[in-house]
Amino acid sequence: MRYKNKIFIVFFVLILISITIVGYLIIKNTFRRNLEMQIEQSISQLNLIYMNYSLYENIDTMTPIINQYLQQNINIEIRNENSVLFSNITNNEKFLEMLVPNDSQYSKVYIKDEFLYTGFMKNDITIISKTNISSIYDFKKQQIKFFIEISFIFTFFVTIMIYLLVKILTDRIKILDKVARKISQNNDYNIRVPEIGNDEIGTLGKVINQMLNSINEDIENINKISNNRQEFINNLTHEIRTPLTSIVGFSSLIKNEKTTDIKKIKEYSTYIYNEGMFLKDLSNKLTEIILLDNKKCSKEKLNISEMLLYIISNLKIKFPNVIFNDNICEKCYKYIDKVLFKILIENIIKNSITAYEKNKNIIIEIILKDNILIIKDYGKGIKKSDLEKIKEPLYTTNYDRNKDISGLGLGLTICNKIIKYHDWTWRIDSEENSWTKTSIFLERE
Secondary structure (H helix, E strand, C coil): CCHHHHHHHHHHHHHHHHHHHHHHHHHHHHHHHHHHHHHHHHHHHHHHHHHHHHHHCCCHHHHHHHHHHHHCCEEEEEEECCEEEEECCCCCHHHHHHCCCCCCCCEEEEEECCEEEEEEEECCEEEEEEEECHHHHHHHHHHHHHHHHHHHHHHHHHHHHHHHHHHHHHHHHHHHHHHHHHHHHHCCCCCCCCCCCCCHHHHHHHHHHHHHHHHHHHHHHHHHHHHHHHHHHHHHHHHHHHHHHHHHHHHHHHHCCCCCCHHHHHHHHHHHHHHHHHHHHHHHHHHHHHHHHHCCCCCEEEEHHHHHHHHHHHHHHHCCCEEEEEEECCCCEEEECHHHHHHHHHHHHHHHHHCCCCCCCEEEEEEEECCEEEEEECCCCCCHHHHCCCCCCCCCCCCCCCHHHHCCCCHHHHHHHHHHHCCCEEEEEEECCCEEEEEEECCCC
């Protein structure tokens, strides 16, 4: 059964039951009230008859009053102790004896066959009346008939209103159902729920749209990651295939004695050695990336100002032709992994050194101030189109893929992981053919 039909039936049954209960209570209360009024009236009439009889003590003088009541379909019986003084009630004696009040009662009432029997006793005088109350029952029947007619009319109009209301509600639910079916059947996450109001159903539509937006963002991120991985694999394959081809080629020449020139053999051997060292470095870098992903936290609070000065002093020995200009504050304590921090600084500085062209003075500036570490060079800079991708694995700004100039293309990937590991952020700014500045924003203590 459709949801719309279920709602319709439930509302219809509830309204019908409600109308029936209300009508029953109204009719019952009206009937009870009419009976009470009739009983009160009957007792008042008997009290009036008693007063007239007590005044005259003669039945003959009561004839006009009794006839007046008889015209109103009220029969009277008057008793003095056990003797009947007057009676125009046709019921049997035993039934009338039952209506005589006892000493503790003032009046007694009994209803039978749409007649009201009322017994009244005072000072040994008992007066019994028999009143036709069929009009009250007829009024009850008329009420029931009227209620049934009104119920059908009211139910008809309410049914139409319920149907229209349910249709309005379910039409909006159908919109949600249509969107959900399109998503499940066509995997179309670009579809959106139209504006359908600000109530609960409208809010649900907005939540579905937000969910679809999140799914689209996740899909885009997954596709981006997938493309990056594919690009990484392609780049890695190229990086490995090129030196392997050279190694196999030159070693084949030596093995098959295609050349006997000692100088050539030495040249080939040197090339094989260099390519082998490149593959070794590539393997080490990839290992470092894997270890960073699985590394557990081992930070300690250290003065990174001292560490920077120590790293710079070692690099001065390794790169004697490089000019290091440092402006480092005396104390800057941070929770760091000192091994990873050393790798981070050395990678950034080595990248800065490779940014210079040959036969050009190499100047590297290192500044640590106000929780910001800046490493700046005045080399060839980076194109704006390359700045967003520079942190990706195996991405290099050297388009001829000369390893002597650009390196492996993994250094900044490692730097990015180390910075994330320390909960820091960083930014690379550059102006082509002028300078490159790497800014690391250290967390505040």
